[in-house]
Amino acid sequence: MAFVSFKGPVILDVPADPPAMFIVRELVGRISSRIGFEDEATDKLVLAVDEACTNVIRHAYKNSNDKRIVITFTLSMDCFEIMIRDFGTGADPSTFQGRDLKQIRPGGLGIHFIKSAVDKIEYDTPPGGGMLLKMTKFMPRQEKAQN
Amino acid sequence: MKIQTDERKPGVFVVSLAGDLDMSSSPQVRNILLPIFRKKVSHIVVDLTDVPYIDSSGIATFVEALQLSRKDKVRFSLAGACRRVESIFDLAYLKNIFEMAPDVNQLIDGEQGR
Numbered sequence: 027m028a029f030v031s032f033k034g035p036v037i038l039d040v041p042a043d044p045p046a047m048f049i050v051r052e053l054v055g056r057i058s059s060r061i062g063f064e065d066e067a068t069d070k071l072v073l074a075v076d077e078a079c080t081n082v083i084r085h086a087y088k089n090s091n092d093k094r095i096v097i098t099f100t101l102s103m104d105c106f107e108i109m110i111r112d113f114g115t116g117a118d119p120s121t122f123q124g125r126d127l128k129q130i131r132p133g134g135l136g137i138h139f140i141k142s143a144v145d146k147i148e149y150d151t152p153p154g155g156g157m158l159l160k161m162t163k164f165m166p167r168q169e170k171a172q173n
Numbered sequence: 174m175k176i177q178t179d180e181r182k183p184g185v186f187v188v189s190l191a192g193d194l195d196m197s198s199s200p201q202v203r204n205i206l207l208p209i210f211r212k213k214v215s216h217i218v219v220d221l222t223d224v225p226y227i228d229s230s231g232i233a234t235f236v237e238a239l240q241l242s243r244k245d246k247v248r249f250s251l252a253g254a255c256r257r258v259e260s261i262f263d264l265a266y267l268k269n270i271f272e273m274a275p276d277v278n279q280l281i282d283g284e285q286g287r
Binding site for chain 1: 193195196197226228229230232233236239240257260261264265266267270
């Protein structure tokens, strides 16, 4: 299968409702595979975006499912960028820490999964409130996207 | 998420799951899985053969079950995890913490039950 590239961002606007997250996973998986990431990298990316949205639902929106999450996908020659925008209660990114993985207890894995999947993570607090999480994954060198 | 519970032998329960194990389905699994520990049980196996995806909330459910199993001295195992699901356990450094097998029968064949 030939890898694809596309110009301009793709924007997905979904309800912040757990049953809707399969839509996000399906789209991330499809885009990731089609732009040239291997299965393992794609699986990690799907998990990372899912966990980021889960964090938004749980923490920024306090499980209130009438809110929205806007996800923007941008592809360039060098990288694939995924931005996750919420409009909830902002938080201090320095407090976003996973647990020590040597401890066997429930919870605290989401941040670890996100960090494992991407090369760069940035947080911003845009005007209008909420948070913007920007995840960047560099494209594999040997597999340049083709038109 | 489709969940089916079956007592294969006295005290040996198999919980079969079908569908994505995520934030929307984990509470449902938790509500069925954890009360089994209160029954007369010696071994609980979760069959993941038809689970194509698991997230941190699904993993958390199994970690909670594992903690209960250690407290109650009940054997707790996972069977049939696909490559993708297994790799998520691996990513969480939990693959070697759980007893995992390719299929349910491998875990319960020869087991006498309670």
